[in-house]
Amino acid sequence: MPRSVLSYPLQVRDRRVLVPIGVPCPYRCGYCYAPEIEPSAPIDPASIVDAVHTLDPSSFDVIQLGYDGDPVASLGAMRALLPGLAATGRHINVSTKARISERAAAVLASAHQATGAGVSLNVSMSCWDSAAVLEAGTPHPQSRLDGARDLLASAGVPFVVALRPILPKVGDDEVAQIISGARDAGATGLVTGPLYATEDEAELMEPGLVISEHRHATAVGWSPLPLERVRILDDDRVARIRAMAEGLGVRHFTNNAQALSEMMRHE
Numbered sequence: 001m002p003r004s005v006l007s008y009p010l011q012v013r014d015r016r017v018l019v020p021i022g023v024p025c026p027y028r029c030g031y032c033y034a035p036e037i038e039p040s041a042p043i044d045p046a047s048i049v050d051a052v053h054t055l056d057p058s059s060f061d062v063i064q065l066g067y068d069g070d071p072v073a074s075l076g077a078m079r080a081l082l083p084g085l086a087a088t089g090r091h092i093n094v095s096t097k098a099r100i101s102e103r104a105a106a107v108l109a110s111a112h113q114a115t116g117a118g119v120s121l122n123v124s125m126s127c128w129d130s131a132a133v134l135e136a137g138t139p140h141p142q143s144r145l146d147g148a149r150d151l152l153a154s155a156g157v158p159f160v161v162a163l164r165p166i167l168p169k170v171g172d173d174e175v176a177q178i179i180s181g182a183r184d185a186g187a188t189g190l191v192t193g194p195l196y197a198t199e200d201e202a203e204l205m206e207p208g209l210v211i212s213e214h215r216h217a218t219a220v221g222w223s224p225l226p227l228e229r230v231r232i233l234d235d236d237r238v239a240r241i242r243a244m245a246e247g248l249g250v251r252h253f254t255n256n257a258q259a260l261s262e263m264m265r266h267e
Contacts, residue, residue, distance in 0.1 A: 004039060004042070004043050004044065005043065006020070006043055006044075006047045006048050010055065012055065012060050015062065016060060016061070016064050016093075016257070017052065017062070017064065018064050018067055019063050019064065019065050019085065020069070021065060021070070022044070022045060022068070022069070022081075023039070023069045023074040023077045024068075025068070025069040026070065026137065027070060027073065027135065027137045028136045028137060029097070029126075029135045029136065030134050031165060031195060033227060034068060036227060037067070037227060038068045045081045045084070046084075049081060049084030049085060052084070052085060053087075057088065057090075061090055062091045062092075062093055062264075063085050063090050063091070063092045063093070064093045064256070065081070065092060065095070066094055066095035066096060066122075070096050070097055071094050072100060072101075072104050072108075073096065073097070078094075078107060079107050082110070082111040083111070086114040086115035087115075089117055090115065090117055091117040091118055091120065091260070092119045092120075093119075093120050093122060093260055094120070094122070095122040095124055095162065096123060096124065096144075097123075097138045097144060098138070098139060099143045099144055100144075100150065101147070104147075105147075105150065105154065105155065108151060109155035109157065112155055119157050120157065120158050120159060120263040120264070121148055121151070121157060121158070122159070122191070122256070122259070123145060123159050123160070125161065125163065125178055126163060126165055126166070126167050126170060127170045127178075128177040128181075130170055130174060134170070141181060142181060145182070145185040146185070148185060148187070149185040152185075159187055159188065159263075160182075160187055160188050160189050160253065160263065161187045161189075161190050162191050162192075162193070162259075163190055163191070163192045164191065164192060165195035165232075166193070166195060166233065166237065166238070166241070167195060172240070175244065176244060179244055179248050179250050187250070188251065188259065189252060189253055189259060189262065190241075190250050190251070190252050190253065191252075191253040191258070192238055192241060193254075194231050194232055194233035196229035196230070197229055197230050198229060
């Protein structure tokens with residue numbers, strides 16, 4: 001398949017640069033907006049690495065990989081990108097819903113050593129028993145946690161479990177399973193975040209569940225391309241999840257910056 005070149009500037013926010021994997025995500029989670037920002041054709045990894053190296057190196061401390069697809073599920077693309085990204089000497093944070101295979105673990109472990117600032121993982125899941133329906137094609141959440149646990153044990157790569165987005169109609173029983181799984185796998189903690197829905201999707205939510213300063217469509221903060229959604233977050237439920245997590249001895253983070261700070265502190 002012909003490859004394209006990166007056609008838009010990379011964003012640096014809060015000392016983090018958002019870097020695409022450049023390959024469409026193989027998963028089709030029912031709540032995800034990635035299909036709207038993923039590339040129509042694979043992006044040449046060299047053009048992505050070149051774009052990172054043209055940035056002012058003093059402007060960022062972290063490379064966040066995986067907003068437009070799944071790096072671990074697209075192992076060839078990740079393998080092509082990580083050496084060049086590691087050469088920046090910056091911490092690399094990889095988001096994934098995939099199971100960490102032995103081959104993926106070897107690639108991540110190599111980058112963890114090469115960068116000098118380490119690699120960390122966000123192991124994403126928004127449900128447990130409902131994953132077969134809501135996160136179509138993804139490995140079971142327990143399998144994702146098992147792979148991250150093994151990588152932590154073998155190479156010291158830390159991870160958080162990203163309960164993002166919090167789905168209004170996924171019950172606390174499934175959330176409790178996620179938190180227990182995170183604890184048992186040795187996760188640094190649990191990070192939560194909002195659901196971004198279209199206005200039509202938001203109208204289908206139960207009354208009272210849409211609790212946000214932005215009831216109408218607003219720009220999705222970490223999308224590199226223009227994208228508007230209704231931000232849906234129940235603050236009372238976040239407080240309840242925090243209490244559930246703390247009751248099980250799991251640290252709760254309300255954003256990725258907090259989670260990254262804690263993971264990097266132990267590098």
